[in-house]
Amino acid sequence: MKISSRNPLIIFDVDGVLLNSEKLYLEKNQQWFKELGIVLPINEHIKFIGASATLFWNHIKATNKLDIDVNEYIKKERELKYQALLTEELTPTPGLIAFLEKIRAKNYVCAIASSGQRMNINLILNKLRLTHYFDFIVSGEDVQHGKPNPDIFLKVSKQYQQPPANCWVIEDSYNGVTAAKRAGMHCLGYKNPDSGTQDLSKATYIFDSFSDEQLLHRIETIRAR
Numbered sequence: 001m002k003i004s005s006r007n008p009l010i011i012f013d014v015d016g017v018l019l020n021s022e023k024l025y026l027e028k029n030q031q032w033f034k035e036l037g038i039v040l041p042i043n044e045h046i047k048f049i050g051a052s053a054t055l056f057w058n059h060i061k062a063t064n065k066l067d068i069d070v071n072e073y074i075k076k077e078r079e080l081k082y083q084a085l086l087t088e089e090l091t092p093t094p095g096l097i098a099f100l101e102k103i104r105a106k107n108y109v110c111a112i113a114s115s116g117q118r119m120n121i122n123l124i125l126n127k128l129r130l131t132h133y134f135d136f137i138v139s140g141e142d143v144q145h146g147k148p149n150p151d152i153f154l155k156v157s158k159q160y161q162q163p164p165a166n167c168w169v170i171e172d173s174y175n176g177v178t179a180a181k182r183a184g185m186h187c188l189g190y191k192n193p194d195s196g197t198q199d200l201s202k203a204t205y206i207f208d209s210f211s212d213e214q215l216l217h218r219i220e221t222i223r224a225r
Contacts, residue, residue: 007108008219009167011156011185012134013050014114016172016195019090019124022049023194028084029077038064046196050173052115052146053077078117085120090127093192095210100133102216109160113152113169115140136160148175150183157183168219174199186222188215 016022026045033040038060048056057070057077103110110133114121118139125131136159143151157167164184171177172190180187181202189203190210200206205218 007106009109009111009157009160009162010103010219011111011113011153011167011169011180013169013171013173013176014112014116014121014124016049016192017170017190018093018096018130019128020093020192020194021085021090021124022172022192022196024084024088025081026196028080032077032080038066040064043196046198048175049195049198050115050147050171050175050179052140052149055146078120081116082120082123085123085127090124092128092130093210097130099210099215100130104133106216110134111136111138111156111159113138113156115146115152115175117141147173148178148182150179153180153183153185157185171200171203172198177203186219188218 012018015025026042030042030045040060040063048059053074054070057073060066061068061070100110112121112134116139118137118141121137121139125134136156138152138155140146140152143155145151153167153169154164157164167183167185168188169176169180169183169185170188170190171180172192172195177187177189177200187203189200189206191198191200191206191208205214207215
């Protein structure tokens with residue numbers, strides 16, 4: 001599928017952007033780590049928000065000097081997250097749906113690029129009733145190198161045959177913003193307090209609400225250049 005070169009492609013992260021799920025994940029993981037005897041201070045844990053599961057678990061393995069099968073623990077963590085999403089009441093980020101409606105009214109194309117597994121992404125979209133807003137999804141399972149590497153975003157732009165300069169990424173984490181910039185894309189950094197203190201300084205624009213009128217203005221201004 002190819003979109004008009006005049007229309008930007010907008011790529012959304014999921015956790016912490018569409019859904020305020022990072023706090024839920026942190027709490028569930030920290031509880032699980034205590035049961036496993038794994039030491040990972042919360043301030044260290046927060047640094048891996050948005051990063052690939054492989055990068056995260058290799059760090060845990062090294063710092064805790066564990067002799068474990070990383071892939072097995074990644075699988076268990078994914079199951080833990082899925083069960084949490086399945087049982088918890090989920091609501092979209094405030095202002096998000098109105099923002100998506102504005103984008104759709106302008107015939108912009110929206111896609112998803114998330115480090116999460118596809119099963120979780122589909123569950124979130126279904127529970128939030130957001131599936132119809134997005135035309136293409138790339139999960140962490142679809143690329144060899146996850147965030148902060150740019151592969152996941154470049155896979156989306158390649159799908160639409162769009163140059164990175166015509167793509168906007170919406171991210172809430174340092175790893176996500178870094179991946180977007182490495183891909184050569186513009187980035188809107190969502191300052192979500194429940195994602196911890198994230199360095200979003202490399203983002204093209206930083207915002208704390210989807211009701212921010214500057215969001216579409218920024219996209220329109222750069223598109224017009």
